[in-house]
């Protein structure tokens with residue numbers, strides 16, 4: 260999956276041998292890499308993480324992030340990639356490399372991960388749109404392998420039946436794990452004779468899912484699926500994530516249990532602000548990132564700091580935009596902000612001046628912030 264997100268930290272690349280290339284649908288493909296013995300440590304990864312590939316396209320060197328579809332226990336690195344158009348750099352990636360070629364691949368990273376709980380009886384549901392299935396596939400394989408009592412439900416939206424990346428692999432997983440893995444495919448541009456399965460994955464659909472899907476809980480009672488959800492994983496476009504994450508939250512799932520990965524630039528907050536603040540206007544912002552200092556100003560403090568810098572096209576890092584992943588962590592060197600929510604920083608880190616830009620509302624006329632945490 261092609262991700263266009265900015266990155267705060269320098270990456271370490273290694274040459275890996277491409278062992279398999281496979282077209283999945285008209286505009287998606289997978290690449291599989293071998294991890295040599297001497298790089299096993301560097302390429303150890305958690306389900307849900309991604310790597311960056313460096314590759315040439317139209318006279319330039321591109322760097323794009325792609326999530327692993329393989330699970331850590333498989334000891335290989337498989338990626339799912341979408342070709343958005345013929346002009347897309349991923350079209351050149353698809354046509355420019357064959358098995359046997361070496362590709363520059365970064366060490367794995369990313370925080371769309373879950374703590375493994377092999378001894379618990381959990382229910383985890385996943386929502387994926389299109390190629391957004393990639394990190395979920397890694398998660399689901401991993402959970403089925405490591406957590407014998409966890410039940411999984413996947414709600415996977417695509418345009419048509421011909422356009423479902425990794426369908427064969429998912430169906431094989433269901434076949435092997437019938438008692439604890441259920442998948443529902445949704446189609447936004449194809450009639451399949453069942454209104455429940457037609458249309459987009461959004462808040463409306465989520466309500467149908469809550470009301471229609473029943474399951475047997477661990478005391479043998481029939482309950483709605485919703486009554487026993489422990490974790491939610493969502494991956495796809497910004498609008499879909501926003502709609503589903505809010506619907507999950509409004510239906511009682513705590514934000515810390517709703518995990519999502521944005522695969523495109525998305526200039527809106529996922530959750531809306533619930534608190535009012537005194538208005539501060541004409542705010543001077545001085546910040547450091549990648550060893551560069553920038554000065555800019557914010558019209559007011561109605562939006563959170565990260566959002567305002569992204570709208571101004573600064574290369575600030577982010578992933579979850581909801582105080583969970585820590586990608587936007589920075590140090591407040593001067594001024595005052597209110598941190599709305601924080602599931603990431605420890606009390607000690609907060610006291611030392613660390614903030615999360617995605618959850619910070621500026622409360623002073625001037626702030627100075629440093630994203631280069633090592634400096």
Ligand code: FES
Pocket residue numbers: 576577578579580581582583584585586587588603615616617618
């Ligand atoms: S972007 Fe995830 S904590 Fe800010």
